[in-house]
Amino acid sequence: MNSVKLGLIGLGTVGGGVARLITEHHDRYLEHYGIDLVIQRACSRSEAEAQRLGLQEGVFTSDWRDVVSDPDIDIVIELIGGEHPATEIFEEAFKHGKHVVSANKALLGRHVEHLASLAAEHGVQIRCEAAAAGGIPVVSALEHDLVGNEILTIAGIMNGTTNYILSRMQHEGLAFEDVLKAAQAAGYAEADPTADVDGFDAASKIAILASIGFQTRITTDDVFMQGIRNVSATDIEMARDFGYAIKLLAIARKTSEGVDVRVHPTMIPAAHQLASVDGAMNAVYVVGDAVGETMLYGAGAGSFPTASAVVGDIMALAEPISQGKDPIPEKEPFGRNLPIRSINQLTTRYYIRLSVEDRLGTLAACTNVFAQHGISIAHINQKETHDDEACTLIYVTHEALEKNVMQAKAALEALDGIREVSSIIRVENIDSWAEGVFAN
């Protein structure tokens, strides 16, 4: 039995968790799986981090090139995030014949095809379970367990920060800005929350999962993206009255017109499983034509949950390596080249909140705009505000075409007496996720 030599690049939240988990469980892995994991080199900006983690003398380096070029190392673990020098780390590692395990969703969301091709060329593997939904084994489910299926839908809550914010807004009736500040103070949100709050993080993850699940090339730039900054306490309260909860969902569906892939605040029935996913937890629906609906739930971030996914990937490579065998190399990815369906082609129900002058004829004028755009209305609710001269008008439509709704929005904004179209939230037709499942 060979020991398996690891080169760890990045010793922050995730890298530190990986080092601690491997140290803590080294003897367990050896006893139960016959796998001897050795952290051969560890790279970070500060040697103090390596010392704090109890790594042995000589393991630390501040230069990632020392790691990727070390002839003893079998697996490079890239946990620094961002595009550079992460891209160079992948490329150099491949050239030196090393497999790469990574949690880098921003990089893989944009460049998984290039990197996977390069890995295939060099006969090595990329593994990235930790890059989508943290500790939840959804990449593995798509790459291995569910390969008997044609995957129809991948959808869910893939960003813990926004789910934490929306959960607190929902349970405590608080405003977005107030919860964001509290979340930043508590360490649940970054000082710069943009990537989470504006949907980029969830978009990267759904791009990775949809690429794998649908075997087609989808990058983060293909994903329609809308964050939660515009969701108000009023929207959440109104949603509750209609029997809905508001979640930031990442959704990818294979449709006859191409891949429908998007991230936006979404109204879902309050009784749906995803509606009860609270706080920083993640949950991903995967619908396959044979298996039907499945859901995987767990921690989408955090030091140890993410380390669990990284170590799972390491162990999968380590099993053959420790027996002197080569892991099966990456295959040329993404045989399909499915078109991406524009958000304009989406047909769903919409919740639309307007702030209007409180005067005769405004309601009729608004309602008329919807009719002119072929949008049929299911509910109307007019709400007084504290400001005597304005009121809140809420429409929920029947199924309508996104393009028509956006044109109606522009027309509403041009109307006299309309202060603003404050918020448009898509009401997801969750039943459509299971379209194409085989009847038993």
Added chain:
Amino acid sequence: MNSVKLGLIGLGTVGGGVARLITEHHDRYLEHYGIDLVIQRACSRSEAEAQRLGLQEGVFTSDWRDVVSDPDIDIVIELIGGEHPATEIFEEAFKHGKHVVSANKALLGRHVEHLASLAAEHGVQIRCEAAAAGGIPVVSALEHDLVGNEILTIAGIMNGTTNYILSRMQHEGLAFEDVLKAAQAAGYAEADPTADVDGFDAASKIAILASIGFQTRITTDDVFMQGIRNVSATDIEMARDFGYAIKLLAIARKTSEGVDVRVHPTMIPAAHQLASVDGAMNAVYVVGDAVGETMLYGAGAGSFPTASAVVGDIMALAEPISQGKDPIPEKEPFGRNLPIRSINQLTTRYYIRLSVEDRLGTLAACTNVFAQHGISIAHINQKETHDDEACTLIYVTHEALEKNVMQAKAALEALDGIREVSSIIRVENIDSWAEGVFAN
């Protein structure tokens, strides 16, 4: 690239689904994974089944020995269930150097150790994703994705029939016997529902999952087992009043006193994720020390969902085989030999329903029995029944020792004025499932 030759034994609900799925998706598997699956032989009692499935001439046999001894076959797929001749099929297949994929929970729940040893000896693999929770990839999560963790708890709803029955009892206020009859008529329950209703099926599954997750030998016979026959509409209604739902849970926990492994009707908080798992669906919690709480949800039975798991297993073996490589053989299983903790040592809260004579002193006498056995009471509820001379008395205890509760039960039954102790339902301390998770 080599084609991968399959020998299918059993063409019933699951076997038929496997044949249909492989036929339907043959070209997809070839195109996207470079894997050419060929059903070389298919065995069942009736040739009509093979014809209905469109299997080619010469594929059908009524003798399983033709399948396991066919020198061309790489993988034997055992889908007949039961102990015999399934055991002989495994043994003969191993002797002929063939890997075995199986959905046979009854066999593996009792004999997984013997069969895994034998597979290891012959350098082949057993794969059994479909044997626990159908299409949900929980075996794979325990065997691969979560191996970085020490697994602490595996628990959940693992039997669709009983969950269907309890869901309908809950939503429609019906009695057990009436729903069972309806379930049998609708095909959700077998004509002989014993294995489902009395907990044996769930016990087999938790034995398999706990053996894999805890790397120790646990058989179905080690599992404390109590079914749902005794759960009444009253219990479900009372549970709701207390803020609970009643589910048949299979629970395995690694404790300092040994493995706590049991199947019984369980009260869980109505707001818990498992409480909203409705109908025939399954959901399994896996708690690891690094990943924390995860849950996997999906169809636990049915032709195509189970076939999804079987084909996932086939594809995992087929990947190396089609490249002319040997899959990594089964390892000698279960390094640990953890003791099984007796149900008598369980400490939890209990819901206890009594039918008593409606006369002075009965309540005091009952309450006194609990005090004598060191059981402290959290709630008492007395309910009139239609029968004027009896009433229903319900106790919910604080945490108490199972042994004491059972002694109290005997003492209550001996009391004058007690008609019966109608039901005792354990109230699970779900927070204990996450004991031992690393702090982030």
